[in-house]
Amino acid sequence: xxxxxxxxxxxxxxxxxxxxxxxxxxxxxxxxxxxxxxxxxxxxxxxxxxxxxxxxxxxxxxxxxxxxxxxxxxxxxxxxxxxxxxxxxxxxxxxxxxxxxxxxxxxxxxxxxxxxxxxxxxxxxxxxxxxxxxxxxxxxxxxxxxxxxxxxxxxxxxxxxxxxxxxxxxxxxxxxxxxxxxxxxxxxxxxxxxxxxxxxxxxxxxxxxxxxxxxxxxxxxxxxxxxxxxxxxxxxxxxxxxxxxxxxxxxxxxxxxxxxxxxxxxxxxxxxxxxxxxxxxxxxxxxxxxxxxxxxxxxxxxxxxxxxxxxxxxxxxxxxxxxxxxxxxxxxxxx
Numbered sequence: 001x002x003x004x005x006x007x008x009x010x011x012x013x014x015x016x017x018x019x020x021x022x023x024x025x026x027x028x029x030x031x032x033x034x035x036x037x038x039x040x041x042x043x044x045x046x047x048x049x050x051x052x053x054x055x056x057x058x059x060x061x062x063x064x065x066x067x068x069x070x071x072x073x074x075x076x077x078x079x080x081x082x083x084x085x086x087x088x089x090x091x092x093x094x095x096x097x098x099x100x101x102x103x104x105x106x107x108x109x110x111x112x113x114x115x116x117x118x119x120x121x122x123x124x125x126x127x128x129x130x131x132x133x134x135x136x137x138x139x140x141x142x143x144x145x146x147x148x149x150x151x152x153x154x155x156x157x158x159x160x161x162x163x164x165x166x167x168x169x170x171x172x173x174x175x176x177x178x179x180x181x182x183x184x185x186x187x188x189x190x191x192x193x194x195x196x197x198x199x200x201x202x203x204x205x206x207x208x209x210x211x212x213x214x215x216x217x218x219x220x221x222x223x224x225x226x227x228x229x230x231x232x233x234x235x236x237x238x239x240x241x242x243x244x245x246x247x248x249x250x251x252x253x254x255x256x257x258x259x260x261x262x263x264x265x266x267x268x269x270x271x272x273x274x275x276x277x278x279x280x281x282x283x284x285x286x287x288x289x290x291x292x293x294x295x296x297x298x299x300x301x302x303x304x305x306x307x308x309x310x311x312x313x314x315x316x317x318x319x320x321x322x323x324x325x326x327x328x329x330x331x332x333x334x335x
Contacts, residue, residue, distance in 0.1 A: 003033075005319050008297055010037050012304055014317040017086065017292075018072070019044040020053055020065040022320055027072035031079060040082040042142065042316055045069045045133045048113070048324075050094025054136070058128040060094060070136070077137035084140040084215075084316075085133045089126050089198065090115050091145025091328070104159075106152040106175035111331060113324070114149035117194035117235065118159045126198055127205040134206045140213040141206060142249065142316075146198060147219065147234035148191050150334040151175075163190055191235035199244050215247035217290055221255045223333055226273050233332070242285050249316060250274065251290040252306070255329045259299040267302070271309050281311065292318035 006023075009016050018025070018041060031038075046052045051062035053069035062068075073083050092115050095101045101115040101122055115122055130141060148154060152175045164171040167186060178187050203214050218236050220226045227250065230236040238248060252274070260266035277287045289310065291303050294317045307315040322328065 005295055005297070005300070006034065007037075008300055009294065009317050009319065010034055012300055014294075014300070014303065014307075014315045015040055015042050015084065017042045017044070017316050017318045019047060019086075019318070020068040021047060021049070021062075022318070022323070027068065027075055030072070031075055031081075035076075035079055035081065038076075038079075038081045040084065040139070041076060042084040042086055043069055043072050043076075044087075045085045045136075046087040046129055048088045048091045048093060048145065048322065048328075050092040050096075052129070054132070056129065056132055058125060058132060069133075073136045073138065082139040083137065084142055085136065085138045086142040086144055087126075087129055087133060088144050089146040089202075090117055090122070090149070091147075095122070095125075102156055103149055103154045104156040105150070106155050108155070111149050111153055113328060113331060114145070114153070116154045116156055116159065117148060117191075117198055118154065118156075118162060123198050123201050127201045130202045131205045131209055134209045134212065138212060140215060140247075142215045142217060143199065143202065144217040144251075146195060146216055147230075147236050148195070149234075149331050151224075151233045152334055154191075163187065166190075188232055188235070188237075192231055192237040192240055195235040196237070196240050196244060199241060203244055213247050214245050215249050215288070216241055216245060217249045217251050219254055219332070220250050220274070221253050221332075222258075222273065223256055227276060233334075238280070238285075242280070242283070246285050247288070248280070248285055249288045249290050249314075250277070250312075251292075254292065255333055257293060259294075259302045261298075262302060262305050267305075271306065274306075274310050277310050277312065287312045288314040288316065290316045293321045295319050 052059045053065045076083050095115040096113050103111040103114045103116045160171050218230050224233040289312050
């Protein structure tokens with residue numbers, strides 16, 4: 001039962017992430033039922049659909065859950081419950097349909113579900129939405145999907161033109177061409193610059209309104225080389241991101257469903273894969289963890305154990321997978 005695992009998650013000290021399209025609940029009912037055990041909760045303000053769960057003047061509003069974030073956030077604040085808001089930045093189905101924000105792969109194919117980070121209007125749009133969300137009584141803002149969709153994106157005309165003029169190459173280049181000319185480091189730097197610029201613009205806009213913690217979710221999957229691979233695959237360079245915010249949330253194995261039992265070699269290997277977090281913590285980064293598909297007590301136990309073993313600040317948990325999990329997994333891993 002979903003309600004059973006929700007109770008377990010809340011009592012464990014993990015922070016539950018509530019997306020109204022996944023956990024379909026009424027804010028009043030939810031808080032009547034769980035409010036007494038809640039200190040902090042994380043609410044999605046703008047979903048991967050690209051639609052908001054509050055009245056936005058920048059983005060389209062969700063037809064069904066258009067006041068969910070507004071209502072839940074306001075009631076929670078009145079009850080003394082802290083709220084972290086989540087917005088999905090480049091993972092945006094609505095914008096991905098717009099030619100101006102179209103993401104392309106190396107072979108010219110249009111990539112669905114994600115928008116291109118190099119587009120200046122995308123940066124302004126993201127900052128405008130973050131500024132709207134910051135007006136609510138929230139303690140922190142979490143930016144998820146602030147990234148390129150995969151290793152072989154974005155090769156839209158704009159991204160190619162900008163890179164080609166900088167390095168004096170033909171505009172119609174491919175991923176393989178970059179590899180053959182030893183330009184991959186420059187290319188990865190270029191991609192991460194777009195992500196960094198977006199984060200900085202959002203941070204500056206929000207801090208002008210309210211001094212709250214701003215966190216970025218970094219995708220760290222075994223299929224993509226964990227934390228270091230996030231730069232090559234998603235343009236997420238943890239060292240550069242940490243110069244803008246020291247709140248980094250590591251999404252552990254989003255695409256590889258593994259919750260190895262404690263005291264197994266697999267568990268020790270997983271802990272070892274994230275041992276670099278200790279080094280980052282000493283340098284001033286405040287790492288937290290993020291998991292989805294935590295739908296049983298056994299999985300929750302592993303999550304809490306990992307939080308303790310990796311000495312991280314917080315752990316965010318979703319009890320299920322996103323509805324279009326397979327599609328996004330395919331895009332992110334570049335299949």
